[in-house]
Amino acid sequence: MKTFEKKPINKIVRGSKRARYDQEQVYKILDSHFICHIPYVFEGTSIVIPTAYGRKEDSILIHGSLKNRMMLALLEQEKVSLNVTHLDGLVLARSVFHHSVNYRSVNVFGKARLIEADDEKMEALEIITENIIAGRWNEARIPNQKELDATLVMAIDIEDASAKVREVEAADEAADMDLDIWAGVLELEVQPGKLVANSDNKPGLAEPESAKNFRFSNNSVKRG
Amino acid sequence: MKTFEKKPINKIVRGSKRARYDQEQVYKILDSHFICHIPYVFEGTSIVIPTAYGRKEDSILIHGSLKNRMMLALLEQEKVSLNVTHLDGLVLARSVFHHSVNYRSVNVFGKARLIEADDEKMEALEIITENIIAGRWNEARIPNQKELDATLVMAIDIEDASAKVREVEAADEAADMDLDIWAGVLELEVQPGKLVANSDNKPGLAEPESAKNFRFSNNSVKRG
Structure with a gap:
């Protein structure tokens, strides 16, 4: 199993017992989310907005319009980082x-790096779409040539990475253990809510399987 | 009502009909979340990790340890940006x-800018804590002098801002409206899950009101 080398850029300095460098855990976390934050530099200021992604082997795939300020800036940068x-x-x-x-x-x-070949662009868009909501690619109309030409697709090749995980109960000072204060974890989950049909849907269309099957990955707290 | 001026740094170029510059909407979005992403520069690379925050008037408040790499880097930067x-x-x-x-x-x-006076630090920590989970400050033991001294507290004074909001149903090409494909929105919500008591809790402690009352802000889709 591959392990990412600890370098100054990716080494977890604080809370090092929560650090993870093995590729399997890093990729598991990446593959169970679909929104990442990628900072880019505009006029000397680092800016970040969230964007959807997918992973193919050792690359993170993103897409946007041809004039996407973030993506055009990322192509100019010597190094790119992202957080999930x-x-x-x-x-x-x-x-x-x-x-x-x-x-x-x-x-x-x-x-x-830019992905330019049509077949690779199409594959990347399928990977991104399926990472957001599995099964949707085969339900929807896939991109035509005009749409493909209007889409910028980019790979960020993973050179270094690290993960940090906290998954345990509260840890207090010994001197506080006798206080009459409840300690514990309130778990948070991203849940699918209502499925709202478009007002202009054709009558009689069934709700899509992709939406009915949608699940977002959640972890549970481990007891200490 | 104050409106943020459109400048190159904060102007929404793409999807400008989704842009919002009025302070009321910007602050409403800020006040209904508690995690922000603040990119910082380390060895020439922009890096981002999420961090908790609160708002006091026209400042975003964050905290961390005295050696927090991100916070120390932010103090050196001419300009700081963050996303919620x-x-x-x-x-x-x-x-x-x-x-x-x-x-x-x-x-x-x-x-x-650093917040250094003890009373201002304490107030900032209360604002951040209450923004994460209202009511918890009065349930828990508040910081003592040693803990206060070990905490870096920082304000980011809001100079420019903008919001972007998409809250409508799917919008397809006219040529696709006759396809037998269901369109709509699958709403996503951050929900409280299980409340897991610490294994070392004193017996007989009631679950805290703060946790029982916790709600995360969610919007519903507007019909087109």
Whole structure:
């Protein structure tokens, strides 16, 4: 099993017992989310907005319009990084100081490159779509040539990465253990809510299987 | 009502009909979340990890340990930006090309400054804690002097900001309206899950009101 080398850029300095460098865990966290944050530099300021992604082997795939300011900036950068985080719970300690959150978080570092061949673009769009909501690609009308030409598709090749995971109960100071204060974890989950049909849908169309089967990955707290 | 001026740094170029510049909407989105993404520069690379925040008037408040790499880097930067995003739904169009997500997203731009006075630090920690989970500050043991001294507290004064909101149903090409493909929105919600008591809790402690009352803000899709 591959392990990412610890370098200054990806080494977890604080809370190092929560660090994970094995590729299997890093990819598991990446594959159970679909929104990442990729900072880019505009006029000297680092800016970040969330964007959807998918993973193919050792690359993160993203897409946008031909004039997407973020993507065009990323292509100019020597190195690109991105973060993916699952927020799994609020850690309620006896002391405010030891309050925390449970999470699974990955940072990836690499270089951005354009994907230009039509077949590779199409494959990347399928991977991204299926990573957001499995089964949707085969339900919807896939991109035509005009739409493909209007889409910028990019890979960020994963050179370095690390994960940080907190998945345990609250940890208080020994001196606080006798306080009459409840400690524990309030788990948080991203859940599908209502499925709202378009007002202009053709009559009689069944709700899609992709939406009915949608699940977002969630972890549970481990007892200490 | 104050409106943020459109400048190159905060102007929404693509999807400008989804742009919002009024302070009321920007602050409403900020106040209904508690995790933000603040990119910082390390060895020439922009990096982002999520962090908890609260708002006091025109400042975003964050905290961390005295050696927090991100916070120390932010203090050195001429300008700091951050993003807050609610992911409200998956927009399932008839065409893959018009798939999207519904969201409420804010980017804030400003300057970071250290908060050093004990009373201001304490107030900031209360604001951050209460923004994460209302009512918890009064349930837990508040920070003592040693803990306060070990905590870095920082304000990012909001100079520029803008929001982008998508909250409508799927929008397809006219040529696709006759396809037998269901279109609509699968709403997503962050929900509290299980409340897991610490294994070392004193017996007989009631579950805290803060956890029982916890709600995360969610929007519903508007019909087109």
